[in-house]
Amino acid sequence: METLWIEIIATGPTVRVGEASVELIGAGSGGVVEEGEASAPAGVEVGTSSLRAYLAEEGEVEESIRLLAKTLKLIGWSIRALPYRDVGWTEKWKEGIKPVKVSSPDSLVSLTVLTSWQMRAPGEDERIIEIDPGLAFGTGSHPTTKMCLKALLQITAEGGKIPTLLDIGTGSGILAIASKKLGCGRAVGTDIDEDALGAAASNARQNRVRVTFTTKSPIDVRGRFSVVAANILSGTLIELSKEIFAKVKPGGILILSGILREEASGVESVYRALGMKPVRRLRGKGGGGDWSALVMKRCG
Numbered sequence: 001m002e003t004l005w006i007e008i009i010a011t012g013p014t015v016r017v018g019e020a021s022v023e024l025i026g027a028g029s030g031g032v033v034e035e036g037e038a039s040a041p042a043g044v045e046v047g048t049s050s051l052r053a054y055l056a057e058e059g060e061v062e063e064s065i066r067l068l069a070k071t072l073k074l075i076g077w078s079i080r081a082l083p084y085r086d087v088g089w090t091e092k093w094k095e096g097i098k099p100v101k102v103s104s105p106d107s108l109v110s111l112t113v114l115t116s117w118q119m120r121a122p123g124e125d126e127r128i129i130e131i132d133p134g135l136a137f138g139t140g141s142h143p144t145t146k147m148c149l150k151a152l153l154q155i156t157a158e159g160g161k162i163p164t165l166l167d168i169g170t171g172s173g174i175l176a177i178a179s180k181k182l183g184c185g186r187a188v189g190t191d192i193d194e195d196a197l198g199a200a201a202s203n204a205r206q207n208r209v210r211v212t213f214t215t216k217s218p219i220d221v222r223g224r225f226s227v228v229a230a231n232i233l234s235g236t237l238i239e240l241s242k243e244i245f246a247k248v249k250p251g252g253i254l255i256l257s258g259i260l261r262e263e264a265s266g267v268e269s270v271y272r273a274l275g276m277k278p279v280r281r282l283r284g285k286g287g288g289g290d291w292s293a294l295v296m297k298r299c300g
Contacts, residue, residue, distance in 0.1 A: 004057040004058075005054045005057055005083075005084040006054065006056075006057050006065065007052065007054055008024065008053045008054065008065070008081055009050065009051075009082070010050070010051045011048055011049070011079075012072065012075065012077030014049045016076060017034065017049045019075055020049075020051055020077050021034075021051060023071050024051060024053040027053075027055060027064050027068045029053035029054055032052070032053045033097070034050070034141075065081050094115070099113065099118055100112065100141050103153065104150050104153040104154050106153075106158070107156065110126050111127050111128075111153065111181070112126055112128050112129070113128075113139060114128055115131065115139070127178075127182065129174060129178055130207055131172055131203055132199065132202060140174050144257040144258045145175070145231060147284050147292075149174075150282060151295050152227075154280075154295070155227060155253055155295075156182050161183035162179050162182060162185075162226060162227050163226045164184070164187070164188075165179040165187045165225055165226070165227045165229065166187075166221060166225040166229070168218050170191045170200050170213065172196070172203055173189050173199070173203045173213065175231065176204070176213075177204055179227070180204075180207070180210070181209065187210075188211070188214065188221055189212070190215070191213070192215060194215060197214070200213050217243065218240065218247050219246060219247070224246075224248060224249040225247055226249050227254075228252065228254050229254075230244055230256055231255075233258050234259045234267050237267055237270075238267060244256075245275070245298070248276075248298045249298065250299075251297065251298060252297070253298075254296045254297070255294070255295055256271070256295075257292075257293035259292045259294065260289055260292070261283065261290040264281065264292035264294060268294055271294070276296040276298055277297045281295070282294075
C-alpha cells in the first residue's frame with residue numbers, strides 16, 4: 001500500500017534552526033533537510049532558514065502537527081503542512097545531506113564529514129569524520145562549523161598536534177572528534193542539552209575516538225586547555241567571556257564562532273580586554289547570514 005505523508009515546511013530564525021530540527025524529529029520525521037538560501041521558499045528573509053520534514057499520515061498526525069506548530073511558534077518559527085505522496089522519503093531526505101570537505105592551504109591533511117551511507121576509505125592525507133544526521137545536532141555543513149574545522153587545520157599546520165581541547169557547546173561533538181582525528185590528546189565537550197551529549201557520545205564511539213562529554217559549565221571543567229573552541233551565539237560568547245578565557249592556557253589558542261559578521265568586532269574587543277590577541281579572522285556565508293570566526297591567542 002502506498003504510504004501517504006504530510007510535508008512540513010518550517011521557516012524561522014537561523015539561530016534557532018537546531019532547536020527547530022529537534023522538534024521536527026521529535027514529531028516523528030525520519031530526517032530533516034535544511035534548504036539552502038538559493039532554494040528556500042520565496043519570501044524567506046536573510047537571517048532565516050527553511051526546514052523540510054515529512055510525517056506519515058496516520059494515527060493522530062493532525063494533533064501532532066498542531067502541537068508542533070505551537071511549540072515552534074515559541075522560538076519564532078512557523079510551519080505549513082501539505083499533503084504529499086510517498087516518493088521514497090525515507091531515502092530521499094538523505095539526498096539533501098552532502099559531504100562536508102574542509103582544507104587549508106597550509107595544512108598537509110584535510111577533513112571530510114560523511115554520514116554512514118556515504119562512508120568510504122579515506123584518501124591520502126584525509127581524515128574522515130562520521131556523523132549521524134538523524135540525531136539532528138549538526139553535520140558540519142553550517143559555515144560557523146566549517147570555519148572552526150578550518151581553524152583546527154591551521155593550528156595543527158602551524159604547531160603540530162593539539163595537546164588538549166575544550167569544545168564549548170559541542171552539539172554533535174564534531175569539533176572534539178575532529179581534534180582527535182588530528183592527534184589531540186585530551187578532548188572535552190560541554191553542552192547544556194543532554195540529548196546533544198547523547199548524540200555526541202554516539203558519534204565519538206562511531207569514530208572510535210575517546211572524548212569526555214559533560215553538562216558542566218566550562219568553568220567547572222578540570223584544567224586549562226591548549227585550544228578552546230566555542231561555536232555559540234555572540235551574546236553567549238560575551239556573557240561567558242570570563243569563563244571561556246579562564247579555560248585557555250597561557251599561550252593557548254581560542255576559536256570563537258557563531259558570530260554574525262557585524263558583531264565580530266564587538267566580540268573581539270571583549271576578549272582583547274581580557275588579554276587575548278587576535279591571530280586571524282575567518283569569514284563564511286550561508287545558513288541565512290554572513291559569519292565570522294575569531295582565532296585568538298592568550299598573552300602571557
